[in-house]
Amino acid sequence: MxxxxxxxxxxxxxxxxxxxxxxxxxxxxxxxxxxxxxxxxxxxxxxxxxxxxxxxxxxxxxxxxxxxxxxxxxxxxxxxxxxxxxxxxxxxxxxxxxxxxxxxDDLEEYERRGSLVSAAPVSEDPAEVAVRGDRRDAVLAALATLPDEQRAALVLVDMEGYPVSEVAEMLDCAVGTVKSRCSRGRARLAVLLGVPAPEGERGHPPDGNPDPTPSVRSTDAPRAPPAAG
Structure with missing residues (x-):
């Protein structure tokens, strides 16, 4: 340049x-x-x-x-x-x-590097920290069982917060397909995590894009990704 x-x-x-x-x-x-x-x-x-x-x-x-x-x-x-x-x-x-x-075993080391559950404040009750850690591990394990396409859609829409229209471009598919994958993925995660499925996503999921389950959503940002190479 x-x-x-x-x-x-x-x-x-x-x-x-x-x-x-x-x-x-x-x-x-x-x-x-x-x-x-x-x-x-x-x-x-x-x-x-x-x-x-x-x-x-x-x-x-x-x-x-x-x-x-x-x-x-x-x-x-x-x-x-x-x-x-x-x-x-x-x-x-x-x-x-x-x-x-x-x-x-070393997932704890990466809790602030794009983990699925935000890191708890230092002053938080240790018992709550343990609960968060267990929930993070459960989400990771459940997410790994989803079909590839559903996992990618949920990661981009629910966890990274990208608009559905932009995710459709990323995944090279229709907007409705992204919505359907997210809806089905949320419903499946709800069953695996033992939480109520979002309203309207029980049974046959619609093409809407309601909020994800609380156990899945994450707004934390990664801090120190590894260098490429």
């Missing part, structure tokens, strides 16, 4: 274009800008930090190599999320047997 503009003054599209044109720093700048949310999506989709790091790296390698195919029909960040989610789903499909493995 040339001129007096700093990295924050250059748009995502310009960074991607600069990368395609041979700027060796542009892609790293682009990734650093969106690293936190891409890591959170990878972690929640894969279910554990090791697999998430592999999925994220696969996605970044794919984005790096396919940057020239970007046509600007969606936002760059939408395209990046699509590539990373697809890379994660490809890994899941290639190693389905991992779903039966126990959750890793």
């Amino acid at each position: 040339t001129g007096s503009l700093g990295p924050d003054d250059v748009s995502d599209a310009d960074l991607l274009r600069a990368h395609v044109d041979g700027d060796t720093d542009a892609f790293g700048t682009l990734f650093a800008r969106h690293r936190d949310r891409l890591w959170a999506v990878a972690l929640r989709t894969m279910g554990n930090p090791d697999d998430a790091a592999d999925g994220l790296q696969d996605g970044l390698v794919a984005a790096y190599r396919r940057a020239g195919s970007f046509r600007g029909e969606a936002a760059v960040t939408t395209w990046l999320h699509r590539v990373v989610v697809n890379a994660c789903l490809d890994r899941i499909r290639a190693s389905r047997s991992r779903r039966a493995e126990p959750l890793p």
